[in-house]
Amino acid sequence: MKKYLLFIIILILGELNAQQTIRGNVVDLESKYPLPGVNVVVISDTTQLLGAATDMYGNFKIENVSYGRQELRITYLGYNTQYVTTIVNSAKEVVLNIKLEESSTMMDEVVISSSNGNDVKNEMQLSVHKFFR
Numbered sequence: 146m147k148k149y150l151l152f153i154i155i156l157i158l159g160e161l162n163a164q165q166t167i168r169g170n171v172v173d174l175e176s177k178y179p180l181p182g183v184n185v186v187v188i189s190d191t192t193q194l195l196g197a198a199t200d201m202y203g204n205f206k207i208e209n210v211s212y213g214r215q216e217l218r219i220t221y222l223g224y225n226t227q228y229v230t231t232i233v234n235s236a237k238e239v240v241l242n243i244k245l246e247e248s249s250t251m252m253d254e255v256v257i258s259s260s261n262g263n264d265v266k267n268e269m270q271l272s273v274h275k276f277f278r
Contacts, residue, residue: 165233168206169241171199171219179203180221180245189216210239219243 171183185205186196197205210233219227224245231239 164209164211165235166206166208166238167210167215167217167231167233167241168204168238169243171203171205171221171243171245173224174244174246177244180224183219183221183224183245185243186218186220187215188218189214217241219245221245224248 167187169185171180171185172178173180179199179202181199181201181203183199183203183205184196185199185207186194187207187210190211192211193209195207195210197207199205212233212235215231215233217229217231219229225248227243227245229241229243231241233239
């Protein structure tokens with residue numbers, strides 16, 4: 146009886162500390178090219194900070210992720226932030242293929258103007274101008 150009780154306790158403790166791996170690939174939505182340096186962070190696990198950056202082929206791997214529903218935040222400069230929810234269990238590691246869409250921002254026009262003053266701002270520029278004339 147003690148053997149069975151010990152076995153059950155070990156099984157329960159193992160399940161409480163159970164962890165798995167999330168891996169995947171991040172590519173551009175239109176061109177399908179891999180995106181290096183994308184930040185992939187597990188935001189649903191508040192007990193520890195987990196995340197990874199993609200390599201030059203767009204691949205990432207996050208280890209020691211707790212079982213259950215996990216939410217990931219995927220961010221990359223020039224692209225829309227994406228949130229992905231997945232379920233992590235003991236059966237196998239989670240494999241994600243993520244496609245990021247480029248973000249565009251409409252901006253106002255930029256106006257560049259100068260004054261018509263004849264003030265010399267740079268004496269060197271004036272001497273070079275006279276030399277080559």
